[in-house]
């Protein structure tokens with residue numbers, strides 16, 4: 193019997209590198225950090241035997257045991273608060289929200305406790321708060337959230353959202369090693385997307401927090417985006433190339449602190465900017481980026497900075513409604529053409 | 535069977551469980567008329583058959599989101615909701631479809647919701663039982679567990695300010711009870727002596743998490759003491775017992791006694807949703823409940839044993855339900871999907887604030 197169990201957990205052990213989807217990349221990252229550092233542990237709802245609602249923590253409990261892979265009651269405030277306390281003791285929690293929508297139940301702990309500790313008394317909270325975010329899978333108003341804007345206005349929280357498998361692994365490892373609290377948003381539509389399968393290096397690597405990535409070089413206009421919308425931007429850029437437009441795509445990867453330099457460098461190069469994001473337009477990160485550009489690169493601009501985002505409603509369930517809600521490739525194309533013609 | 539819970543006692547009522555149970559039936563101490571008992575049977579059967587049809591529709595990819603079953607625990611929602619008076623309010627959880635049906639919501643509304651159709655009560659904006667009907671006293675839940683307890687406290691607070699005799703019933707899972715919102719809501723209702731009845735469903739799991747990892751008390755009803763309110767334990771698979779304990783709670787709450795906590799012991803035989811492989815469930819456990827403690831089997835045994843309904847009568851009721859379901863599925867299927875632009879309406883009162891249409895970039 194014991195051989196059977198052993199075999200199971202062996203099967204569950206992720207490869208080191210190799211071909212991986214985004215979900216596998218994150219699982220590898222957490223696994224390797226837990227092997228590397230006994231202070232790292234996982235805490236959340238159904239993260240143990242079940243392996244998490246999206247199987248990000250699959251197999252961890254067999255390898256590291258229930259003392260380092262902790263199934264909690266349905267108590268997000270307790271998950272965040274206890275993660276903070278454990279971090280103060282030198283542990284390095286990786287806390288999961290079953291869906292990012294439920295981060296609201298831990299909001300107070302995150303914004304008032306985790307975010308302000310270092311500032312108030314010098315105690316950094318080395319903890320990661322992660323979970324599946326994003327819409328486009330017909331999950332309705334309570335399982336589709338993009339939460340970044342709720343937290344952008346809270347000083348003291350880093351915010352990360354990857355768009356490739358390589359980045360997801362490198363960023364989760366960087367987040368776990370970061371001395372401050374990191375919110376780590378994983379777009380659920382990207383978890384198993386075949387398009388994102390790629391070869392990961394065998395050796396240990398991180399992707400630094402706070403650095404954007406130029407996914408596509410271009411001269412005519414810049415699309416500044418992140419997460420699943422990076423793919424929409426790349427699709428649109430390919431289409432626009434046929435029309436003779438050379439589009440640059442910047443994937444922010446980290447939303448707080450923003451990589452201002454990367455944004456401004458791209459503006460200076462193309463002089464026309466679109467900010468593209470999946471959360472609602474009003475109060476979204478697009479406004480912050482547009483303001484930053486207006487303040488620091490005004491004289492480089494040849495056109496107003498435009499925002500393409502979701503409409504100002506909750507995320508609706510029915511496919512035609514959700515399609516209208518979300519920015520589509522055609523919306524990006526239309527905005528890009530107007531911007532180019534400006 | 536190894537997994538059975540111990541006998542739990544309250545008010546002289548014991549939860550019928552044992553290692554080798556005789557064929558379980560239902561309690562016969564009831565004020566229900568035979569006619570009401572048949573109506574109760576209809577709702578019980580309707581609940582199971584609507585869910586079975588939803589699974590069929592799901593497999594045909596006609597359901598857009600997930601399907602969540604109450605298989606094996608239908609008696610809890612149906613029996614408790616049936617004890618409410620017409621003016622009373624209820625908020626279900628995903629596994630309380632039975633309570634929604636008892637409150638007079640038609641299966642066609644449920645089918646249209648699941649299929650994300652325009653004719654569904656939310657017009658495709660939200661899923662499954664996430665909608666409401668104030669006239670019928672049905673307040674739909676949101677996904678965030680625990681949040682409905684304070685809301686229902688507010689329902690009865692408002693009603694009391696308006697001098698209305700209204701009781702509210704809210705369901706909560708063994709998992710949802712671990713939220714802060716649950717605690718705040720019930721505590722507030724308790725100190726205000728508001729007529730809130732909370733039915734806590736002990737169905738052994740919250741997603742994959744067993745109840746022992748949710749709470750250190752043996753019975754969810756034990757928590758009532760911490761709020762200074764009465765707590766009752768009922769066999770959640772005995773539909774008549776569920777009805778009776780709630781009827782008494784309605785009387786108590788509406789008579790000025792204040793909040794009540796009822797724990798229903800039951801069992802979730804399906805996974806959290808259709809996709810869940812239930813790998814965390816000990817072998818044989820589900821089969822044991824299916825074979826020995828199915829709420830419909832028990833109630834049918836009761837109805838037949840007491841000469842209330844013959845097998846033929848029950849079959850006739852079932853055939854009638856199937857007809858209604860066929861009709862309602864056809865209706866829901868004939869509904870169009872919503873118009874895309876409908877997404878923009880209804881965030882605010884659109885006579886004051888315009889709909890949130892997608893803005894045209896750089897068009898002026």
Ligand SMILES: Cc1ncc(C[n+]2csc(CCOP(=O)(O)OP(=O)(O)O)c2C)c(N)n1
Pocket residue numbers: 237266268290294297627629677678679706707708709710711713735737739740741802806
């Ligand atoms: C605040 C919050 N956190 C997490 C979830 C995700 N979630 C949905 S259902 C569920 C399990 C619910 O278990 P329980 O309350 O026992 O109800 P049951 O499914 O057994 O009826 C979880 C964790 C949620 N809906 N709300």
Ligand SMILES: [Mg+2]
Pocket residue numbers: 707708709735736737738739740741
């Ligand atoms: Mg439960």
